[in-house]
Structure formats: C-alpha cells, structure tokens
Amino acid sequence: MDWTTTFLEVIDLRSFPSIWYWIVVAVAWSQASYRLLGVPFDLIQRARRLGGQDMADVETLTRLQVRRIATMVREAGLWLVGFAAFFHSSMLLLGLWYGIEMALALELILVPMTGVGVLALFTANRIFEEDASGARIIRLLLRLRFWTQVIGMVSIFVTAMVAMVDLLHVQAF
Numbered sequence: 001m002d003w004t005t006t007f008l009e010v011i012d013l014r015s016f017p018s019i020w021y022w023i024v025v026a027v028a029w030s031q032a033s034y035r036l037l038g039v040p041f042d043l044i045q046r047a048r049r050l051g052g053q054d055m056a057d058v059e060t061l062t063r064l065q066v067r068r069i070a071t072m073v074r075e076a077g078l079w080l081v082g083f084a085a086f087f088h089s090s091m092l093l094l095g096l097w098y099g100i101e102m103a104l105a106l107e108l109i110l111v112p113m114t115g116v117g118v119l120a121l122f123t124a125n126r127i128f129e130e131d132a133s134g135a136r137i138i139r140l141l142l143r144l145r146f147w148t149q150v151i152g153m154v155s156i157f158v159t160a161m162v163a164m165v166d167l168l169h170v171q172a173f
Contacts, residue, residue, distance in 0.1 A: 015105035016163035028109055029152040032116055036141045038065040048138050062137050069124045112155035116148050
C-alpha cells in the first residue's frame, strides 16, 4: 500500500460520509454564531455584564464593521449579488441536476450562510440607521446570534436528512 492510497482513504473525497465534511459544517456554524458582525460573542457577553471599557470596545468594533459593510454594499453591492446568484445557481445545478455530491454538500453549507450574511447586512443597516449604541447594539447583536443559531440548526438538520437520503440512495443501487 503506497502513501497516496493511504492519504486518499484518510481524506475520503466524498462529502456526506466523510468526517471531514461534518467537521467543516460544525466549525462553520460555530464560527458564524461566535462572530457577530466581526464582534466576538465573549466580548458581547462581558459588555452586557460589566459595561465600561468592554461596552466601548463592542461599540467601536461594531461601528467599524458597520461602516465597512456600508462601504462594501455601496461600492460593490450589485456585483456581489450578481456573483452570488451565479455561483449558487451553478453549484445547485451541478449538485441537483448533474448529481455531483460535493457541489450539493457545499451548497448545503453556503446557501444558509448566505442567508445569515443577508441577515447580518440588515442588522448592520439597522445599527447604522438608528445610530445605535450601548444596550441597543447588544440587543441587536444577540438577536442576530439567535437567528443565526436557528438557521444553523435547521441547516444542520436538512443537511443530515439530505445526507441520509443520499447514502440510502447510493447503497440501494
């Protein structure tokens, strides 16, 4: 047995039966719910509990990210939407029509992440329009985290169901 065969057996380039795919799913959703508009959740918790310098740090980080997002949307928003639509359409076509498992598996991560990204855009816009500060920013970020976790739970459930159907379908034939 040579090293390439051993390496490919460990990596397992298929997606749904691979442990590596599920590690990526877990890491992606844990990071999505930990960093809200680029602000770490532990800092948000400390700011809510202690206030003071931690609250000032949350406000500063949030304002930086909101300004950055507003600039990105203003300068390249339509291009980003067009690219995302093309990318998702292509990957869904490859995954659903042509049966490429990796494309479907990636889309089961990326489509809900795109939804979380849109939700983050709306939250950033709300913070910008309200010129929110202090406890209001904390509430908006915690609401964003709640909905991110809801989307993540539904996404993981749907991904697990699709994976089971795919594995049963492969084993049946």
